[in-house]
Amino acid sequence: MSVLIVGSVAFDTIETPFERRERVLGGSCTYSAIAASLFTDVSIVAVVGEDFKEEHFKILTDKKIDTSGVKREKGKSFFWEGRYHMDMNLRDTIKTELNVFENFEPVISDEHREKEFLFLANIDPVLQMKVLDSMKRLKFSLCDTMNLWIEIKKKELIQVFKRVDCVVLNDFEVRQFSGVPNLILGAREIRKLGPKYVIIKKGEHGATLIGPEGLYFSIPSYPVENVIDPTGAGDSFAGAFIGFLAKEKNIDERNLKKAIVYGNVVASYTVEGFGIDRLYNINMNDINNRINSIKKCVEF
Amino acid sequence: MSVLIVGSVAFDTIETPFERRERVLGGSCTYSAIAASLFTDVSIVAVVGEDFKEEHFKILTDKKIDTSGVKREKGKSFFWEGRYHMDMNLRDTIKTELNVFENFEPVISDEHREKEFLFLANIDPVLQMKVLDSMKRLKFSLCDTMNLWIEIKKKELIQVFKRVDCVVLNDFEVRQFSGVPNLILGAREIRKLGPKYVIIKKGEHGATLIGPEGLYFSIPSYPVENVIDPTGAGDSFAGAFIGFLAKEKNIDERNLKKAIVYGNVVASYTVEGFGIDRLYNINMNDINNRINSIKKCVEF
Numbered sequence: 062m063s064v065l066i067v068g069s070v071a072f073d074t075i076e077t078p079f080e081r082r083e084r085v086l087g088g089s090c091t092y093s094a095i096a097a098s099l100f101t102d103v104s105i106v107a108v109v110g111e112d113f114k115e116e117h118f119k120i121l122t123d124k125k126i127d128t129s130g131v132k133r134e135k136g137k138s139f140f141w142e143g144r145y146h147m148d149m150n151l152r153d154t155i156k157t158e159l160n161v162f163e164n165f166e167p168v169i170s171d172e173h174r175e176k177e178f179l180f181l182a183n184i185d186p187v188l189q190m191k192v193l194d195s196m197k198r199l200k201f202s203l204c205d206t207m208n209l210w211i212e213i214k215k216k217e218l219i220q221v222f223k224r225v226d227c228v229v230l231n232d233f234e235v236r237q238f239s240g241v242p243n244l245i246l247g248a249r250e251i252r253k254l255g256p257k258y259v260i261i262k263k264g265e266h267g268a269t270l271i272g273p274e275g276l277y278f279s280i281p282s283y284p285v286e287n288v289i290d291p292t293g294a295g296d297s298f299a300g301a302f303i304g305f306l307a308k309e310k311n312i313d314e315r316n317l318k319k320a321i322v323y324g325n326v327v328a329s330y331t332v333e334g335f336g337i338d339r340l341y342n343i344n345m346n347d348i349n350n351r352i353n354s355i356k357k358c359v360e361f
Numbered sequence: 362m363s364v365l366i367v368g369s370v371a372f373d374t375i376e377t378p379f380e381r382r383e384r385v386l387g388g389s390c391t392y393s394a395i396a397a398s399l400f401t402d403v404s405i406v407a408v409v410g411e412d413f414k415e416e417h418f419k420i421l422t423d424k425k426i427d428t429s430g431v432k433r434e435k436g437k438s439f440f441w442e443g444r445y446h447m448d449m450n451l452r453d454t455i456k457t458e459l460n461v462f463e464n465f466e467p468v469i470s471d472e473h474r475e476k477e478f479l480f481l482a483n484i485d486p487v488l489q490m491k492v493l494d495s496m497k498r499l500k501f502s503l504c505d506t507m508n509l510w511i512e513i514k515k516k517e518l519i520q521v522f523k524r525v526d527c528v529v530l531n532d533f534e535v536r537q538f539s540g541v542p543n544l545i546l547g548a549r550e551i552r553k554l555g556p557k558y559v560i561i562k563k564g565e566h567g568a569t570l571i572g573p574e575g576l577y578f579s580i581p582s583y584p585v586e587n588v589i590d591p592t593g594a595g596d597s598f599a600g601a602f603i604g605f606l607a608k609e610k611n612i613d614e615r616n617l618k619k620a621i622v623y624g625n626v627v628a629s630y631t632v633e634g635f636g637i638d639r640l641y642n643i644n645m646n647d648i649n650n651r652i653n654s655i656k657k658c659v660e661f
Contacts, residue, residue: 281579
């Protein structure tokens with residue numbers, strides 16, 4: 062089955078302690094769609110500006126990503142500039158220019174309304190809700206967000222959480238949203254709002270899945286030694302997670318766990334390159350090698 | 362085989378967001394010895410003051426811990442006071458009174474010199490080295506430390522690291538010691554100094570073992586929902602780790618991995634009670650239950 066992803070397509074200027082690159086292709090939609098495309102067909106809904114050229118569309122369509130839902134508007138694309146610390150778990154946002162993204166109103170075509178797997182990447186929860194309202198035969202919906210929306214639109218976000226099957230947050234967001242310092246308890250609090258599953262992304266510490274009947278699955282990250290650029294790790298994780306599920310079709314515990322590991326592994330590749338560079342060039346062989354490594358990492 | 366532990370026996374005043382207790386029995390030696398005693402015979406070498414009474418000795422000897430190496434001196438025992446934040450991963454030290462610990466000179470008896478398993482709990486690396494010099498037939502030595510020694514006695518600490526088989530550090534200490542933000546790389550840097558194995562304790566995120574030939578083992582923590590008091594978690598981990606190894610005798614990869622999981626599980630009990638309360642009252646049944654749970658947590 063195929064996946065619909067709604068989020069941002071952007072140009073990012075990224076500075077790490079080792080390198081700086083200007084205006085590389087980025088955005089939550091871009092990373093998650095490329096990751097999901099490793100497993101299944103993907104359609105995206107996003108908005109771009111006039112600086113988004115044919116060559117950029119081609120990057121996506123070469124991965125068989127359906128870009129019919131990408132609206133090209135007058136003005137510039139969403140732009141983000143960030144600088145990573147020596148400890149690349151930390152970064153500062155230098156600049157955010159919403160540009161055409163400021164008036165983004167996702168329009169879901171008749172064809173896209175029929176999709177059964179949906180990833181609501183990080184956008185305004187009001188828009189996430191509109192997308193949910195448009196969908197006709199959802200089988201599984203996954204929702205991401207960010208600290209900004211938890212701060213200024215928590216009420217709207219709670220409404221979205223009530224409607225989706227799974228929420229994916231990083232450890233800071235779980236604590237921020239729930240107000241509970243203990244991550245497991247915090248995730249359980251969020252589950253009480255509605256979503257059957259909560260995924261905690263913990264960066265270098267791996268990922269945890271919390272679900273019904275005490276479901277607790279936790280897996281370390283693949284031990285990446287050479288982190289080049291952490292941008293897009295979380296979105297790659299989410300894209301691979303839902304892409305794998307859509308391929309498998311059955312949403313059972315076993316597949317959810319495997320999807321977490323696939324998400325983990327794909328993200329481990331993403332951070333080994335600048336922007337989408339490494340993610341763009343991996344294949345299922347690469348992925349399966351690391352899946353097996355992770356299996357060994359936790360065997361005792 | 363039996364284990365020798367050299368470290369501190371102390372009285373702790375602990376304040377958590379939920380409770381405050383004055384002068385409960387604590388110290389690295391106490392926690393690690395009780396944890397190790399779940400698996401094998403334990404002897405400890407430490408110093409206490411006149412406030413350390415028969416009843417306190419009895420707490421240890423009731424666990425069949427050999428306290429013949431505990432010297433009782435004029436003055437007061439080591440005293441520590443700490444206060445945990447609402448997020449109990451964080452704590453402030455309110456007071457540290459070294460008292461009799463200030464002039465601690467571990468004396469290793471002829472009997473203790475024959476021990477094959479040694480845990481050097483967190484004390485001045487100069488003293489750790491003296492202990493190492495005393496030992497006659499070491500099969501496996503484990504060494505802990507703290508941020509203070511990394512700051513003020515790094516050279517001495519490096520000498521100790523050169524001599525031991527395994528170093529156990531928390532994630533902050535790995536970064537502080539190695540100066541490398543990436544934990545895996547940092548641990549590998551530390552291995553280059555000599556120790557065959559480095560264990561990274563990551564609190565709620567579990568523990569990781571780094572060893573020769575790319576050995577990387579990482580396991581999440583047992584999902585404790587009700588953390589009462591985190592004091593002693595790291596020492597319980599180390600004690601259970603070396604206790605298990607001493608019981609198994611063979612230091613192979615399989616046993617090292619299992620020892621990590623046993624350490625993890627014992628520490629998960631420790632934090633569920635105040636001071637040594639919960640740790641003191643668990644048995645192998647309790648432990649094996651959680652070992653099985655963790656096995657399931659990582660199965661995919």
